Amino acid sequence: MNTSEAIEYYIVPFLGYRVHADTISVTWMLIAAALIGGYLFSRKISPVPGRLQSAAELLVEYYHELAFNMAGKRGRRYVPYVMSIFLFVLSCNWLGLFPSFLKYGHVQISMPPTRDLSTTLALALISFVAFQYFGFREKGWRYILHYFYPIPLLVRSLPKFLLFLIPPLFVLFVFLNIVEELARVLSLSVRLMGNILGEHIVASSLLGFVIIVMELSIVFTPIPDVLPIFILFLGMLTGAIQAFIFSVLTLSYIAHAVEMEEEH
């Protein structure tokens, strides 16, 4: 019962498409909140950090260290994109834990916008574009040769005649590498969506069970008061881990696309 409601969307016709209005309204409000909050926060940055600024600096420093471990000195320029993804996905996932004034079956819990394949697929496609963009920016047009090699060959270090000799031998690897790129997009999007959707189904089923127990009122137990705490804990943990995984995998694939020989 809760499963079939977890995969329904509030459909609105827009420009001829049937658009999921609940997902889009929540994500656009999140974007607006992030922009306004970021702007207001950035005006109050001081050399002696307060508490919020210290916490934010912890997170940013952690990501800078990760980027340095993966991509070397140039890792710093990928951190803004990766952290934006992390914060966006984190807030999307955690939004599914708030109560809602709409009733989905028995249960009044909000729907996280990342349960929609549209959101996660959009993020994965933007990351796909980011891989190609960063690859081309670091290596020039030679990034195309990435697709011709069976191993991630470090294209800048080969002598020029060898660079053009090897691709005709490995022409079939183009298909393999293209399939690998598409599999990355698919796995990124489906991993996030499946985790959040599954967690949301479990959470709403458990909460529905709580409501049924309360409505029966045969036995007075403290279970209805205590169970939502565990549901909240599980939801927050899964949401945070999946957001972190998405961002770290994006960073890892970007580092894979731009690696050069002299870094190692």
Add this chain to the structure above:
Amino acid sequence: MREKYWIVGILALLAFMLMWCTGAAQAKNDNPPSQQIAQHEGGPTEGTPPSGMTENQTTPPAGEKKPFDGKAWLYIISALASALGIGIATIGPGIGQGSAVARAMEAIGRNPEAQGKVMLTLLIGLAFIESLVLYALIVSLVLLFGDPFGKFFH
């Protein structure tokens, strides 16, 4: 890079126009012109449970006896397939994740100061393994609730 924002604006405008053209063509195929107003609204409403029907399904008229034909067998076997699918799919990744955690704990025990890196690599590996289960879960959910083969029987 503040002066480059107009590029983004032009790209957004182009994307919008592209959506308009393709979306209008799609809408004409979906609805003949007589039914274009009052599109079906699914999803949540205040106080009433939402109906679980999408635009493609039709209800059989009430009171008519439903024949036990190929359509019934389709749904029976779909339910069986979706349950079996997700059940079997959790075996392998379960063993894999247990093995991964065991090796990670061994590594932490051998070298406690590498705990941060080991846990990070463990988490990433667990997410990769978990996603294999999720592919099967998506297929199972689509079989149960997405009605992929119903259009052959209507």
